[in-house]
Amino acid sequence: MKKRLAAGGLALSLLAILGIGTAAYFVADGRAVNEITTGTIDLTLTQSINGAVIDTTALEEIMPGETVNQTADIENAGNHPFWTRARYEVTITAADGTTELPAALEDGTPVITFGAGEGWLDGGDGWYYCPDIVPVGESVTPFREVTFAAGAGNEYQGCDISIAVDAQAVQSDNNTPDSGSVLEVKGWPETETP
Numbered sequence: 001m002k003k004r005l006a007a008g009g010l011a012l013s014l015l016a017i018l019g020i021g022t023a024a025y026f027v028a029d030g031r032a033v034n035e036i037t038t039g040t041i042d043l044t045l046t047q048s049i050n051g052a053v054i055d056t057t058a059l060e061e062i063m064p065g066e067t068v069n070q071t072a073d074i075e076n077a078g079n080h081p082f083w084t085r086a087r088y089e090v091t092i093t094a095a096d097g098t099t100e101l102p103a104a105l106e107d108g109t110p111v112i113t114f115g116a117g118e119g120w121l122d123g124g125d126g127w128y129y130c131p132d133i134v135p136v137g138e139s140v141t142p143f144r145e146v147t148f149a150a151g152a153g154n155e156y157q158g159c160d161i162s163i164a165v166d167a168q169a170v171q172s173d174n175n176t177p178d179s180g181s182v183l184e185v186k187g188w189p190e191t192e193t194p
Helices: 002-026
Strands: 043-049 052-054 070-076 082-093 112-116 143-148 160-171
Touching (some): 082 112
Antiparallel strands (some): 070 143, 082 160, 112 143
16 A cells, blocks of 8 residues: 555656646747837037127126126027036236136125026025026026126236136936926036036
């Protein structure tokens, strides 16, 4: 009887092994390939002083308290709408050509102030944000004028004031902030504060 039980157990084991081996033949495999072509986000930054387009931005021959019509235009040159932001870095070199002067007076007043474009928001992070999506082919202007502080002293006589403008854009498609504010938009490139 023990031999019959052992033989029966062996037979059941063999059937189980054959069943598992047979089940392995019922497996299917497949592969699908999808191609995705992404759109482009591209911007063109153009600067002008008193209406004349310039390559570099240097304010010369202005007096304390004077305002100059200077703009920086950001054009959507890609094929998708985008959110945009801009920041400005002011460098002031004394008349001797080597000494860098502070960009703020002793009381904290900036030597150069910018007349913000319509609706632009100060993000508190050094960037100014356009509150609206910029459609393809359209331009926005983060600032329309630049003012030299009336309280600038004699150390600023004959100095060179250079303004570097940085602009960034991030897609607006599928990137609507929950709060509705451009300040909550995701995807801005990581940057270092100048």
